[in-house]
Amino acid sequence: MNATCCSKEREIMILACSGGSNVGQLTNQAAVELTREGFGKMFCLAGIGGGLGGFIKSAKDTPQVMVLDGCQVGCAKAIMEREGIPLNHHVIVTDLGIEKVKDRQLALEREDVLTVMRAGKASVGERAGL
Amino acid sequence: MDIQVLGPGCPKCREVEKLVRTVAAELGADVTVVKVEDFQEIARMGVFATPAVAVDGEVKCVGKVPSKAEIAGWING
Numbered sequence: 001m002n003a004t005c006c007s008k009e010r011e012i013m014i015l016a017c018s019g020g021s022n023v024g025q026l027t028n029q030a031a032v033e034l035t036r037e038g039f040g041k042m043f044c045l046a047g048i049g050g051g052l053g054g055f056i057k058s059a060k061d062t063p064q065v066m067v068l069d070g071c072q073v074g075c076a077k078a079i080m081e082r083e084g085i086p087l088n089h090h091v092i093v094t095d096l097g098i099e100k101v102k103d104r105q106l107a108l109e110r111e112d113v114l115t116v117m118r119a120g121k122a123s124v125g126e127r128a129g130l
Numbered sequence: 131m132d133i134q135v136l137g138p139g140c141p142k143c144r145e146v147e148k149l150v151r152t153v154a155a156e157l158g159a160d161v162t163v164v165k166v167e168d169f170q171e172i173a174r175m176g177v178f179a180t181p182a183v184a185v186d187g188e189v190k191c192v193g194k195v196p197s198k199a200e201i202a203g204w205i206n207g
Contacts, residue, residue: 011179011193047176054176054189061192062178 012040012064012124015048015076022101022108023070023093029108030116031068039121040066049079059085066120069093071100089123091116131159131205132187136166137180146181146195153201161205 014034016027031042047055059065059080066089069076080087094100096119098112133150137143147165154161166172175184179193185204190196 013178041178043178044176052176054184054192055178056176057189058176058178058182058192061194 010063012066013059013062014040014042014066014068014120015045015059015080016042016068017045017070017076019070019075020102020106021070022103022106022112023098025070025106026093026098026108026112026116027068027070027076027091029113030120033113034117034120040064040124045076045079048083048085051083056083056085059083064124065089066124067091068116068120089120091119091123131185132162132164133204134164134166134184134187136172136175136177136182136184138167138169139165140181142195143181146183149195149198150183150201153198154205157202157205159205 014031016031017024018028019025034040035042043058044055048059065085067076067080067087069090069092071094072092074092077087077090093116096115098115133154135143135147135150137146143165147163150163154163172180172182175189177189177192181195182192183190183196190204191200
């Protein structure tokens with residue numbers, strides 16, 4: 001935030017499923033890193049999923065919302081659909097050629113994080129720059 | 131009726147506060163306008179971007195300056 005404007009103009013909202021698998025955690029890590037580098041700002045999907053009005057209104061009033069789902073189950077997408085929030089930019093990690101592994105390691109490969117970040121950027125029409 | 135204008139105090143926030151007060155006065159409405167600048171409180175309300183406006187605790191708009199017609203609609207219910 002600066003002296004002339006409360007919030008960055010047309011900030012991209014990033015919503016990650018952050019699920020309990022490697023691909024779910026890849027969405028979380030990609031969202032964190034995209035936020036850190038200023039591409040967009042991660043927001044609380046749980047608030048929307050919990051039906052909290054302010055969170056839902058925030059998502060509805062944000063022109064650019066990027067949704068990252070780990071797998072085809074599409075939990076984040078389902079939350080958006082249930083709340084009537086348009087799904088304009090949607091990435092499914094397993095569609096990127098990354099295999100879902102449900103073990104206790106939740107290990108993330110660096111190249112996979114970068115792949116999800118690139119796909120997220122591409123979904124909103126930005127050049128990846130990675 | 132309580133109307134909260136949420137934002138840290140930039141020109142857009144101040145514009146929204148002024149607009150809300152103006153519309154309330156024009157309508158002769160019994161409205162209390164409160165400016166909320168505390169980040170923790172703004173975050174608790176689930177606001178992604180400011181300025182934002184809430185009416186009796188319900189977030190009505192986020193990340194934009196609402197029109198006078200919108201504000202009048204909230205006040206008139």
